[in-house]
Amino acid sequence: MNYNSVFFINGRKISFSDPTYFIADIAANHDGDLERAKMLIHLAKEAGADCAKFQHFKASGIVSAEGFEAMGNQLSHQAKWKKSVTEVYDQYHTRREWTSVLVETAREVGIDFMTTPYDIEAIDMFSTIVPAFKVGSGDITFREAVVRMAETGKPVLLATGASDMEDVIAAVEMIVNANPNICLMQCNTNYTGSVENFKYVNLQVLPTFAERWPGMILGFSDHTPGHSAVLGAVTLGARVVEKHFTDDNDREGPDHSFALNPKTWRDMVDSVRELEAALGDGIKRIESNELETVVIQRRALRLTRDIQAGEVLCSNDLEALRPCPEGAITPMDDLKVIGRKILQDKKKGMVLAWTDLG
Numbered sequence: 001m002n003y004n005s006v007f008f009i010n011g012r013k014i015s016f017s018d019p020t021y022f023i024a025d026i027a028a029n030h031d032g033d034l035e036r037a038k039m040l041i042h043l044a045k046e047a048g049a050d051c052a053k054f055q056h057f058k059a060s061g062i063v064s065a066e067g068f069e070a071m072g073n074q075l076s077h078q079a080k081w082k083k084s085v086t087e088v089y090d091q092y093h094t095r096r097e098w099t100s101v102l103v104e105t106a107r108e109v110g111i112d113f114m115t116t117p118y119d120i121e122a123i124d125m126f127s128t129i130v131p132a133f134k135v136g137s138g139d140i141t142f143r144e145a146v147v148r149m150a151e152t153g154k155p156v157l158l159a160t161g162a163s164d165m166e167d168v169i170a171a172v173e174m175i176v177n178a179n180p181n182i183c184l185m186q187c188n189t190n191y192t193g194s195v196e197n198f199k200y201v202n203l204q205v206l207p208t209f210a211e212r213w214p215g216m217i218l219g220f221s222d223h224t225p226g227h228s229a230v231l232g233a234v235t236l237g238a239r240v241v242e243k244h245f246t247d248d249n250d251r252e253g254p255d256h257s258f259a260l261n262p263k264t265w266r267d268m269v270d271s272v273r274e275l276e277a278a279l280g281d282g283i284k285r286i287e288s289n290e291l292e293t294v295v296i297q298r299r300a301l302r303l304t305r306d307i308q309a310g311e312v313l314c315s316n317d318l319e320a321l322r323p324c325p326e327g328a329i330t331p332m333d334d335l336k337v338i339g340r341k342i343l344q345d346k347k348k349g350m351v352l353a354w355t356d357l358g
């Protein structure tokens, strides 16, 4: 199976050794208003996002009115919606005629523009516009769309919420058969924003993915409150993180309540940057910022009395005390020092070097 451990999104290198790439999913949080969509792109950039992402669907191309009607429009987070599922999708869809304005706004602001396309027309329309495509979890089995995105040659970010390993294997195969640039994202698609959801996030799937596809770029699409899940995901190797983004969690639209806002988004980015710095490279060493503390915290063998040249050291002549200047014998070697002759006069409290001993 042929896939890359490094790919680029608009010149930005995505790999395990590079900083996490943050996608602010504006989704439907523009509330059907182009000015709000533009404002959210600006706010996402200010909050530290690398990418402002939208979703392009048309109600008629994504949901069956009859299908949801038959289920009473009452499942999961949709139960809170005041209108039917079709009406909500229609009201909150991202207008395709906004595209040039959104793309230009993102360019001016200096943030990548991306979308999750929910129909073939949208994939074709955006194939020369976006630097990468996102497959939303719900479309993991939409073969035609997944293959079409992969065939554009753009990196494909595959969300895997509400899927089992068999679904994931099939989708990964479809993508890598056409395109080696894939990011495999763990996701839990419960959008209720409940803290109960933490126990379903299952971050340990990331190492499972890594074991099955060594070196594949991993990501995490998160819908839980706070930053714990994201910090855990980055620790476990995710290098693309997506979270919903809004300016105001109290607005009425379907995606506001569980989104991060500019303040919480900034906190997340800052926390991940700190975590990345803290994770390091795994090589155990005395770090360059510890060179002084290694002196002040470690002990050296020091003389408990004035000693004259020719005397033989016994255990009572030595005590282990801080600091330990470079070259001093440490208490690790106390047994090698006891019984040795001292070659020159030394004062109480002085340290010993090997050249002091006969």
Ligand SMILES: C=C(OP(=O)(O)O)C(=O)O
Pocket (backbone or CB within 6 Å): 025, 055, 116, 134, 135, 136, 137, 138, 159, 160, 161, 187, 189, 221, 222, 242
């Ligand atoms: C729904 C989407 O993604 P996810 O499955 O990651 O929540 C999306 O990108 O439109």
